[in-house]
Amino acid sequence: MKKKQHIISTILFLIIIFVFPVTLLVSKKTEFSDIENRKLQKAPSFSFDSWFSKSFMTNTESYIADHFPGRTGWVKTKIKTQLMLGKTELNGIYITDKRLIEHIEEPDYTNADISVAAINDFAEKTGVPAYVVIAPTSGGIYADTLGKNAPQYSQKEIINHIYAQAGQKVSVIDIYDLLYATRDDYIYYRTDHHWTSLGAYYAYNYVIQKLGFTPIAYSKYNIEHASSDFLGTYYSKTLYTDIQADTIDIYTYNDGKSVTSCTVSTGNQEKTYDDIYFRENLQKKDKYTTYLGPNVPVINIRTNLESDKKILIFKDSYANSFVPFLTQHYSQITVADMRYIQNYRDYFDPSDFSQILFLYNATTFCDDDNIKKLTY
Secondary structure: OHHHHHHHHHHHHHHHHHHHHHHHHHOOOOOEEOOOOEEOOOOOOOOHHHHHOOHHHHHHHHHHHHHOOOHHHHHHHHHHHHHHOOOOEEOOEEEOOOOEEEOOOOOOHHHHHHHHHHHHHHHHHHOOOEEEEEEOOHHHHOHHHOOOOOOOOOHHHHHHHHHHOOOOOEEEOOOHHHHHHOOOOOOEOOOOOOEOHHHHHHHHHHHHHHOOOOOOOHHHOEEEEEEEEEOOHHHHHHOOOOOOOEEEEEEEOOOOOOEEEEEEEOOOOEEEEOOOEOHHHHHOOOHHHHEOOOOOOEEEEEEOOOOOOEEEEEEOHHHHHOHHHHHHOOOEEEEEOHHHOOOHHHOOOHHHOOEEEEEEEHHHHHHOOOHHHHHO
């Protein structure tokens, strides 16, 4: 019996020493992990500087960890083991029975204050009516469903702090209470950090009235359940499989005006489409990009609405599923993501628009240090 155990141990040892390194060497390498939604470590280049700075060894360890044979299976096994031992948070995400929820900590308000100051200055200089919407994430709406051992900073307090800094030329539109009141509906994805199309519709219904329009009734939309196997960013951070996958819904209003063009500017080139939904992305891991496509500097949408109403939107990706509802109210919608823009003047003139909307989720707004570029 001992001899058999010795033989088995020797075989396992030889596999670890010889087979795994060879497999790692000859296996096909990818630069991006779709399942984890992140870039993987490239093979490091040796130099004396990298050796003495220890960056070579650090990057080598990351490279081996990212390309280890059967890595995804090992990671999932590790996660299940951690949960069995009572752990409820993985990579900043709380695991609950119904959804994955981000762990919200008290932010450094310095960055948020700088962003609001930039918005105030921008609104003063342009003279165009400006509005700010800071959307809560599911971590702010479902915080009270977490246990005592899952501390969660109040996102409502974060949003109130941001709004309190807004200047006289900026109108704030608070949608927190609206979303909290409808939280039993499917307004947030279970596995992703975005709101669903239904959550975006509820926000639109409230916001558009503050912008001076009558919203399109929910009953007027055709709702297509375009995909039922969406696994989003929270899943990618945890690889937790015991949460129901999400549904991607596409809302269309056939009785009104329609989109005539959607021009996507990547900074280096422009490409024009005849739709704002990128259905080919339903076959990809990041199915949320079905709404307006991947994040780019500027998207310019035109409709056949005979109106001089044009809106400029500074945003994060929360706006992507929100924007389609605006197509029944504006002849032009320009969407700008300052994370990919150095100088907005290279793309548009704010004075060409009748309204300006800043739409961000609370987490992104506190972390994003690109909004200050509005003052450059």
